[in-house]
Amino acid sequence: MNINDAAREAKKASIRLAATPAAERNRALEEIARALKDRSGEIVRANKSDLERSRHEKLADPLIKRLRFDEQKIAEAVKGLQSLADLPDPVGRTLEARELDEGLTLYKVSCPIGVIGVIFESRPDALVQISGLCLKSGNAVLLKGGSEARETNRVLARIIDGAARQTGVCDGWMHLLETRSHVEDLLGLDQWVDLIIPRGSNEFVRYIMDHSRIPVLGHADGICHCYVDAEADPQMALGIVVDAKTQYVAVCNAAETLLVHEKIAPAILPQLKEALADRGVVLFGCEKTRALIDAEPAGDAQWQTEYLDLKMSVKVVADANEAVDHINTWGSGHTDAIVTANRETARRFLDEVDSGNVFWNCSTRFSDGYRYGLGAEVGISTNKIHARGPVGLEGLMIYKYKLIGGGNVVEDYDKGRRRFTHRDLDEDCPL
């Protein structure tokens, strides 16, 4: 199917899916989970063929690693779908209700956004997860996977679409796009596609963000900071910095830059260096840092680098203000933490650091939908509108205003024959 036809069909399906009862969408999720489990052999075979071809084509190791979709990963995906089915329905929630006048009532009601475009590299689990999230939230989805995973994606899409159809969910709510030109095509479909979610490397996500007129939910960089204040408890600072840097280095919420107050730096930097060196971390420091400990030199290039590796930039700062300025200048608005015993310093840091996640006395690694208890994670966003930080199903939702009257006309209010009451109500939309 031509991509324009697929998008048009998805748009039509999104209207019907939005009006589909929750029980039906949940039944489809359960059926998809069952079908994936039943047909795991078929999926694994397709995945082996993708892996073989990719190895032959000398695909980079991290991509091959993420391409693997074995029985264990299938089981995790199935479990994810089942817990999605158990979550409360995000569609049709009355967010506000207001009597505008007797017999004229306004309801602000949650509804799906419409058509979501998903572009992902490798990771066939992203296909399962995102189509599940979209179905749960009543959105149609256009999926564009990487060619390295084409056999796996094709089997997965066939199973998911088929299982959903069996339960009576409307056709056309999901489409797999297969050719390379489809990425550019998809980014230009702003008439039909309401939101793009990219899943892949930083360069990949940045490319999408730079080439789309459709809103993009996600983040390119994760340049996260730990600031150790003059009034930090040294033991706490050590624990948090080591965790933030080393607990898992390849992820967006790992810390990349350490900022240390100049008063505490002489005492704590040698300890920090030792603890980090124990975990194999190489440090890059400013001049003041290098006067206190051994480190490679650091400058603007380091402040804007996301290492995703056992490397860390270190800067000594005059005070919390300089730390905040540094973060707002060089950070990526993702996650930044302060370690201090001073409540007022913490309050100002949390207020003034312009990031989606601002932490006091805990590790940046907590910045995650699962750890936040969101139930399901759509992604982590560094956007400043709509959804920010770890995003649950609410990132796939918007609202509409439903106004219910009995023949009311504006003329009556403009002429003063009637007056608005504007009384907030505690009730759900009756329709």
Place this chain on the structure above:
Amino acid sequence: MNINDAAREAKKASIRLAATPAAERNRALEEIARALKDRSGEIVRANKSDLERSRHEKLADPLIKRLRFDEQKIAEAVKGLQSLADLPDPVGRTLEARELDEGLTLYKVSCPIGVIGVIFESRPDALVQISGLCLKSGNAVLLKGGSEARETNRVLARIIDGAARQTGVCDGWMHLLETRSHVEDLLGLDQWVDLIIPRGSNEFVRYIMDHSRIPVLGHADGICHCYVDAEADPQMALGIVVDAKTQYVAVCNAAETLLVHEKIAPAILPQLKEALADRGVVLFGCEKTRALIDAEPAGDAQWQTEYLDLKMSVKVVADANEAVDHINTWGSGHTDAIVTANRETARRFLDEVDSGNVFWNCSTRFSDGYRYGLGAEVGISTNKIHARGPVGLEGLMIYKYKLIGGGNVVEDYDKGRRRFTHRDLDEDCPL
């Protein structure tokens, strides 16, 4: 000042303004209101000079009309600022609180978006209104007015900025951009500017939307529909259609297209035509319409026209489904109304029409922030993310996650030494 410097300064100011107490922002709003009142003579003189020059330059009449900023309009703007000062503070509201573990608590807290870029034609009142909304919500603002209003805008900006400074609000939170190239420059400043709000004609707004990588809050077209169902009360239908079309034709929420169920069309179309003709409305109809009443021919060109005039397109449809399809195909996602006595038909219409505002048995003209009781209106949005429909101050807000711990590290949870409790709390962020 160079636009890049202005934007950088605005960004810095936005950080400080976000942390400014509500009382201080409200005091600044009151001081601005007072200063505008005190110096209204100066404003009117500048405006007269703009009006004179614009007449001399043969500016179009509607633009000249919107350019006028006389004592009465100043008084309205002053009143608007005063009521803004009285509204509850949108900054720092705890939206969610969750215990992740004992001693590790997550707060989702509202905060300003950051730097708002406003681009407006004529209407100096837009300058006052938007800078007031931004100050109230803790956002910095870059204002680009039309050259036709340059004298007025300059005086207004000087008064507003000066009055705010007097109360101690941080410098640099507002900048007036003056040269024509500033529009293109502003649209490219995605590093500093977080949201664009355009105010002006449809063509103007569409131009902004088509040329910016920064999110744009607003709407270009308002192609609103009234659908008169087979089960409509004829008297109610007449009242609503006449109000929606004629109560004020030059606005986005006026109806442009009338859809009539074929069963009721023969009885009601002649009455509708008469009532609309009484108000001077010229009709454009489909073939079926023209078999029942006199009308100019209508086709695709009419279905996508926003007349903003005493003209209306009319189409006879087979049923509510065809009405919904027509609206989702040709509408602009703004406001659409159904007139029917059938609750189930109404429910499906409200669910399936993909517009920000969907009405049952009332006029499309109610779609407005003041009538909705929002307190202050940022604009009407046809976006499908962030804010939709009439948008109050919440359209200028986003949130951040504040996580407060006591040295917590992720390693403990990954190794199973500790477990998340994920318990929702009913409390405000203590910082």
